[in-house]
Amino acid sequence: MKKISLKNKKVFIAGHTGLVGQSLCKRLENEKCKILFVNKKKLDLRDFNKTDRWLKLNKPDYIFIAAARVGGILENSSYPANFIYDNLSIALNLIHLSYKNNIKKVLYLGSSCIYPKFSKQPIKEDSLLTGPLEPTNEWYAIAKIAGLKLCKAYGIQYKKNFISAMPTNLYGPGDNFDVKSGHVLPGLINKIHEAVKQNKKKVTIWGTGKPKREFLFVDDLADALIFLMKKYNKSDHINIGSGKEVSILNLAKTIAKVIGFKGKFIFDKSKPDGTPRKLINSKKINSIGWKCKTDLFDGINTTYKWYLNNKSK
Ligand code: GDP
Numbered sequence: 001m002k003k004i005s006l007k008n009k010k011v012f013i014a015g016h017t018g019l020v021g022q023s024l025c026k027r028l029e030n031e032k033c034k035i036l037f038v039n040k041k042k043l044d045l046r047d048f049n050k051t052d053r054w055l056k057l058n059k060p061d062y063i064f065i066a067a068a069r070v071g072g073i074l075e076n077s078s079y080p081a082n083f084i085y086d087n088l089s090i091a092l093n094l095i096h097l098s099y100k101n102n103i104k105k106v107l108y109l110g111s112s113c114i115y116p117k118f119s120k121q122p123i124k125e126d127s128l129l130t131g132p133l134e135p136t137n138e139w140y141a142i143a144k145i146a147g148l149k150l151c152k153a154y155g156i157q158y159k160k161n162f163i164s165a166m167p168t169n170l171y172g173p174g175d176n177f178d179v180k181s182g183h184v185l186p187g188l189i190n191k192i193h194e195a196v197k198q199n200k201k202k203v204t205i206w207g208t209g210k211p212k213r214e215f216l217f218v219d220d221l222a223d224a225l226i227f228l229m230k231k232y233n234k235s236d237h238i239n240i241g242s243g244k245e246v247s248i249l250n251l252a253k254t255i256a257k258v259i260g261f262k263g264k265f266i267f268d269k270s271k272p273d274g275t276p277r278k279l280i281n282s283k284k285i286n287s288i289g290w291k292c293k294t295d296l297f298d299g300i301n302t303t304y305k306w307y308l309n310n311k312s313k
Helices: 019-031 048-058 073-078 080-100 135-158 184-197 218-231 248-259 283-287 296-310
Strands: 010-014 034-036 062-065 105-109 162-167 169-171 202-206 212-217 238-240 245-247 264-268
Touching (some): 010 048, 019 169, 019 218, 048 080, 080 162, 105 218, 169 184, 184 202, 202 248, 212 248, 218 238, 248 264, 248 296
16 A cells, blocks of 8 residues: 655645644644645635636645535525535535646545435445435535545546545534534534523424434544545545444433533424434445544533633623
8 A cells, every 4th residue: 555654745724724624734733744724715715716826836745625615404405505516616626726736645525425315324435326315415415426526537537646535424623513504513512501501401402313423523533534645545435434323312412411411302393304324334444444533422522621612602
């Protein structure tokens, strides 16, 4: 297996202010590389010409594409055009321009929602495009599928080392804790924290609480991404998961334990459940030497501490 070193190389993190980008910046400090990033206001990655100029001027060796428009189940289903347009243009511009500008290697970040709604669990990489998508996030999923196919196409036709990784549901410091637009884990941290503060005895969970999700702590993901950048050179996408799934109700109970909420959970069944299960099969990445380290309780604890210091009013 061809191994690369990032030492003294210019590594561009597209999306450095996002959940994944922040963790990658922190973790890359150990690699002694030169980290490149650019403010959203200075460079809109949806703009082909500006992105081209920026790459020509800054000449990165390697690129992590962690830039994306992301959101929870309601946000995703409410803004289909934004989700498909923004994510498609980011993928198209960065991957095509990486080819044009001779970037040595690119790692594109997908998402486990690219797999069919009723995939056989745990979901293997080759389940892709074997059935219909979950409607609440199909716009985002279509753009992400296009991104990983772009990597593959440029690999086949131009022999480019463009790889793509499919992380499961992520969480951690720097997440979006807004209840309306964020994902379930930060949303429930926010709701449960507020309930304790206001001495409320009930917290509402959207849907039935029965769907299951697999969660991965973002620092574990950053670790896996650097591992893949250094060691994985195939154009076939690769899953990154923790291997453990939990029902939304049990997730809420774990968060309640971390925060110290003793009240009850009630269910708002007018909100969608989304896909029933989304556990991915991570055997491929495990077999080449990477494993998730952080357990859910510890990861939530770290995330809650960050929330207390940075977000809670
Ligand atoms: P998904 O993994 O793409 O479905 O996105 P989410 O993380 O937003 O939602 C996961 C599951 O948690 C869905 O079944 C939601 O209905 C459920 N859920 C329960 N309470 C909440 C909440 O407060 N916020 C969010 N975003 N989801 C919730």
